[in-house]
Amino acid sequence: MRRIREGEVPFAAGTAVQEDPGRPVFRGNGPDDYVCVECGNVLASSMDPDYMTKKVRIRCGRCRTVNVAVTEEAS
Numbered sequence: 001m002r003r004i005r006e007g008e009v010p011f012a013a014g015t016a017v018q019e020d021p022g023r024p025v026f027r028g029n030g031p032d033d034y035v036c037v038e039c040g041n042v043l044a045s046s047m048d049p050d051y052m053t054k055k056v057r058i059r060c061g062r063c064r065t066v067n068v069a070v071t072e073e074a075s
């Protein structure tokens with residue numbers, strides 16, 4: 001994952017907050033685990049990449065960094 005840029009998206013709505021640093025916010029049936037850009041904590045496990053769009057934002061329960069799933073800008 002990557003760190004969110006300031007002003008990129010509002011922090012208010014739509015950001016999933018990881019309550020327990022030891023437990024991923026999302027758990028799916030896909031091939032990929034998503035980890036915090038800052039501390040490497042697992043935020044979402046076994047996710048399908050199709051689900052992890054730019055809209056998916058997760059605040060790390062360990063270091064409070066807000067991560068977004070998509071690491072590259074859409075062309």
Ligand SMILES: [Zn+2]
Nearest residue numbers: 036039060063
């Ligand atoms: Zn973190």
